[in-house]
Each structure stands twice: as structure tokens, then as C-alpha cells.
Amino acid sequence: MPRRPDVQRSIPTLRKALAQFRRRGETIALVPTMGALHDGHLALVRLAQKRARRVVVSIFVNPAQFAPIEDFSKYPRTFAQDMAALTAEGVDLVWAPTEKAMYPEGFATRIAPAGPANAGLEDRFRPHFFGGVATVVAKLFLQVAPDVTIFGQKDYQQLKVVTQMVRDLDMPLKVVGAPTIREKDGLAMSSRNAYLSAENRRIAPLLHRVMKDCAGKIKSGEPIARVMTNGSAAITNAGFGLDYFEARNADTLAPVTSVKDGPLRLLVAAKIGQTRLIDNIAV
Numbered sequence: 001m002p003r004r005p006d007v008q009r010s011i012p013t014l015r016k017a018l019a020q021f022r023r024r025g026e027t028i029a030l031v032p033t034m035g036a037l038h039d040g041h042l043a044l045v046r047l048a049q050k051r052a053r054r055v056v057v058s059i060f061v062n063p064a065q066f067a068p069i070e071d072f073s074k075y076p077r078t079f080a081q082d083m084a085a086l087t088a089e090g091v092d093l094v095w096a097p098t099e100k101a102m103y104p105e106g107f108a109t110r111i112a113p114a115g116p117a118n119a120g121l122e123d124r125f126r127p128h129f130f131g132g133v134a135t136v137v138a139k140l141f142l143q144v145a146p147d148v149t150i151f152g153q154k155d156y157q158q159l160k161v162v163t164q165m166v167r168d169l170d171m172p173l174k175v176v177g178a179p180t181i182r183e184k185d186g187l188a189m190s191s192r193n194a195y196l197s198a199e200n201r202r203i204a205p206l207l208h209r210v211m212k213d214c215a216g217k218i219k220s221g222e223p224i225a226r227v228m229t230n231g232s233a234a235i236t237n238a239g240f241g242l243d244y245f246e247a248r249n250a251d252t253l254a255p256v257t258s259v260k261d262g263p264l265r266l267l268v269a270a271k272i273g274q275t276r277l278i279d280n281i282a283v
């Protein structure tokens with residue numbers, strides 16, 4: 001029977017547990033999560049297992065990355081199921097700090113990411129988000145001191161922000177981006193998919209279909225502006241409230257007008273009912 005991962009909830013006990021790995025010269029991979037794990041997260045775990053001897057998964061629903069009007073209180077918390085999944089995957093350690101351990105009374109320091117964090121994508125609609133992510137991720141890196149960390153490409157701008165932070169602050173670890181895992185109908189896996197009504201769940205995969213179609217048209221030489229305008233209309237006509245659908249340089253996230261400005265990435269954020277979905281695709 002697989003062994004249940006060691007669960008740590010305070011920084012001193014976490015450090016003690018990690019010291020055992022370090023003493024034996026074992027490398028450590030960190031997979032940061034907010035729990036509500038799905039197959040996309042488990043794919044990150046499997047990639048982590050290929051990259052290091054020991055895998056630590058953090059589970060922490062980070063209040064600092066939610067605006068007051070967002071879904072912090074109703075964000076799905078499924079710790080027992082998460083533990084069962086991580087046990088089956090053979091994860092070594094789960095770092096599930098209490099809110100007090102992460103943000104003790106008097107906590108007053110925040111990372112202010114720029115560059116990709118100001119690309120005019122997620123940051124335009126969630127201005128608080130990347131500061132909250134960068135702060136908690138920097139803390140997780142300092143707490144766990146991993147050799148490598150795995151982030152999903154589904155949160156593409158987040159992956160860029162974390163990569164930039166690690167480079168800028170000389171953090172001694174490697175950031176690996178993992179491909180998005182999709183449902184059979186193309187919907188990108190996300191903990192927030194649990195919010196979708198049956199009707200909206202039926203409509204949701206259209207986002208991926210439109211992105212794929214647009215990527216194909218851009219590749220075959222159609223003008224980017226026209227393709228993106230038509231793609232945006234298709235998304236809106238299906239009943240989504242569109243925040244953005246943009247073609248950007250895949251490395252810098254700078255706006256593009258031609259394939260010569262590439263490599264290109266299409267990025268989308270749209271609301272269906274009360275659920276906000278984000279996704280992206282390479283051209």
C-alpha cells in the first residue's frame with residue numbers, strides 16, 4: 001500500500017523534515033498548489049518526480065492573491081481527497097501551512113513584480129493578483145528551498161512572473177513550465193471548473209476550440225487583427241463575458257501585430273455565468 005505523505009503545518013517542523021532529505025543529499029522538487037487537486041496538478045507531480053528525488057506539494061489557499069470581491073471564502077477546499085490523490089502518486093511531503101504560519105501577525109513585506117506582471121492581461125482585471133502570488137511563492141521557495149519547481153502553463157502569465165522573479169532575485173532553483181492538461185472536449189483542467197453549471201460546462205470548451213481555430217488561421221497567414229476580432233466575437237456570441245483575447249509574444253508577453261513578432265501565444269480570459277476561465281495556446 002502506498003505510504004501517506006508526511007504533512008507539515010509549521011515552519012520549524014517543515015525544516016526538520018526537509019533536513020532529512022538534504023542530509024541524504026536528495027534533491028527536492030516543489031509543486032505549489034491551492035489544493036482542490038485535479039489531474040492537471042497530478043501531471044505536475046509526475047513531472048516533479050522525474051526532476052528530483054523528493055517531491056513536496058504545498059497546499060495553501062493564499063488570501064493575498066484574492067481581491068475582497070473574489071472567491072477566497074468559497075474556493076474549493078478538499079484536503080482529504082487531495083491527500084488520497086497525493087498518497088496514490090507517492091508524494092513525499094505535503095506542506096500545508098496554517099494562515100498564521102504563512103502570514104503571522106504583523107506581516108508587512110510584499111513582493112511587487114513588474115515586467116510580465118504588468119503585461120496588461122490578468123493584471124488589468126486582477127490588479128492585486130501577481131503581488132499576492134509573487135509574495136507567497138517567494139515565501140514557499142524560501143521555506144522549502146527546492147532545487148526545482150513545476151508550474152502549469154495554463155496560468156501562463158503567472159509562470160512568466162515566477163520565472164522573472166527567480167531570475168531577478170537570484171533564487172537558486174529552476175522553474176519548469178508543464179503543458180496544460182485538458183478534458184476530452186478540450187476544456188483546460190482547473191479547480192474553478194467545479195463552479196460550472198451543467199449548461200455552462202457544455203459551453204466552456206468553446207474557448208479552446210476558438211483558440212485552436214484562431215491559431216490555425218494565424219499560422220496559415222491570415223492577418224492577426226482580423227482573426228482575433230472574429231475569435232472574440234465567437235466567444236462573446238457563445239455567451240461568455242470576455243475580459244481579453246490577445247495574441248502576444250510567447251516570451252515577453254508584448255503585443256504583436258504579425259507572425260514576425262513571434263513566437264506567438266494566444267491568451268484568453270472570459271466569464272461564463274459566475275465562473276472566470278483562463279486559457280492559452282501556442283501558435
Ligand code: PAF
Binds near residue numbers: 062158
Ligand atoms: O496557481 C496557483 O495555484 C497559485 O497561484 C499558487 C502558485 C499556488 C500560489 O498561491
